[in-house]
Amino acid sequence: MEHxxxxxxxxxxxxxxxxxATSSSSSGPIIIDTQHDDMVHDSQLDYYGCKLAxxxxxxxxxIYDVSGxxxxxxxxxxxxxxxxxxxxxxxxxxxxxxxxxSFDGSVLxxxxxxxxxxxxxxxxxxxxxxxxxxxxxxxxxxxxMCAAASSDGRVSFLSHNEDDTWSVEYVNDNSLxxxxxxxxxxxxxxxxxxxxxxxxxxxxxxxATAGCDNRxxxxxxxxxxxxxxxxxxxxxxxxxxxxxxxxVAWAPPIVPGVDVVASCSEDGTVIVWTHKDxxxxxxxxxxxxxxxxxxxxxxxxxxxSWSVTGSILAVSSGDSTVTxxxxxxxxxxKQVSQVEDVVGGGGSAxxxxxxxxxxxxxxxxxx
Numbered sequence: 001m002e003h004x005x006x007x008x009x010x011x012x013x014x015x016x017x018x019x020x021a022t023s024s025s026s027s028g029p030i031i032i033d034t035q036h037d038d039m040v041h042d043s044q045l046d047y048y049g050c051k052l053a054x055x056x057x058x059x060x061x062x063i064y065d066v067s068g069x070x071x072x073x074x075x076x077x078x079x080x081x082x083x084x085x086x087x088x089x090x091x092x093x094x095x096x097x098x099x100x101x102s103f104d105g106s107v108l109x110x111x112x113x114x115x116x117x118x119x120x121x122x123x124x125x126x127x128x129x130x131x132x133x134x135x136x137x138x139x140x141x142x143x144x145m146c147a148a149a150s151s152d153g154r155v156s157f158l159s160h161n162e163d164d165t166w167s168v169e170y171v172n173d174n175s176l177x178x179x180x181x182x183x184x185x186x187x188x189x190x191x192x193x194x195x196x197x198x199x200x201x202x203x204x205x206x207x208a209t210a211g212c213d214n215r216x217x218x219x220x221x222x223x224x225x226x227x228x229x230x231x232x233x234x235x236x237x238x239x240x241x242x243x244x245x246x247x248v249a250w251a252p253p254i255v256p257g258v259d260v261v262a263s264c265s266e267d268g269t270v271i272v273w274t275h276k277d278x279x280x281x282x283x284x285x286x287x288x289x290x291x292x293x294x295x296x297x298x299x300x301x302x303x304x305s306w307s308v309t310g311s312i313l314a315v316s317s318g319d320s321t322v323t324x325x326x327x328x329x330x331x332x333x334k335q336v337s338q339v340e341d342v343v344g345g346g347g348s349a350x351x352x353x354x355x356x357x358x359x360x361x362x363x364x365x366x367x
Contacts, residue, residue, distance in 0.1 A: 046089040055084035075118050091140035101132035107148050122166050128152045133179050139186035149178035171228045176212035182250045210245035216263050239291040243267035247303050252310035264301035270294040294333040
């Protein structure tokens, strides 16, 4: 597994901190003095791990170029009218495209072209009636499309059309609100346990949602109607959440015909849900989602992230730790590592700046 790169930095002068910095050694995490004026809620590396975006309550998104043990602030994206909760990069086949979601109920999509110049290509203002808590791009095989989860109880799907317009679809998930949404990875049907699919048949997009009603749900876009429908696959009863589900993460595929989804909750638990395709349907409506309790952390668990191989799960919990977990051959999950927190590296005293440690890989832990 690759570890975060870089080293803690000495406290910097406010005038120079936001432009560029070089780490003092070649090991340990890079500590980035973001110069945000309020709390940083999310940070994501792009597909190649060369650009870092951070989202903050100061209503801005900041972009950094990261190379080796150095970083440089290159842009500040504005436009949101409330705290920015989450950001997501598209696949590079669509260019350098970044989506952000905010308390103001909007999703903004920016593109960098030419390098160093960012343009707002779509402003979905008023997309939701309440805070948009999560946003994520779909696998590139489905085109340029993103899903957004909102406190108004709906999930929206923004799709880019050939005429350069954008269309939106909604699903009503639950009345209490939705905290997060995750896409199922694209798997060719021939490799998904579906036998020999008919010519022209393809896997339909699927998502999982994390609800304020203490449960997760699964949605599939119907190949017959083109609309989003809730899957009827039942959830097993071995474990369940008793408070808000804060995040949900679909694992990259490892075994054909087996789907794995992790969820975390305000109740301190992380549950890993496993579904085995028993009948070869492409929409995964057979069998049961069987739950396995990974651990009870005793504190709210906020975020989850899978390694690119799908074998290691990173867990960010309310006790200010990030732990890494892996399942043994017997299916028991065990902690294999802990990401050590680095003290210092913040902004200048009284400057209100926040720091961010560059994550190990875009959207997750890399192995």
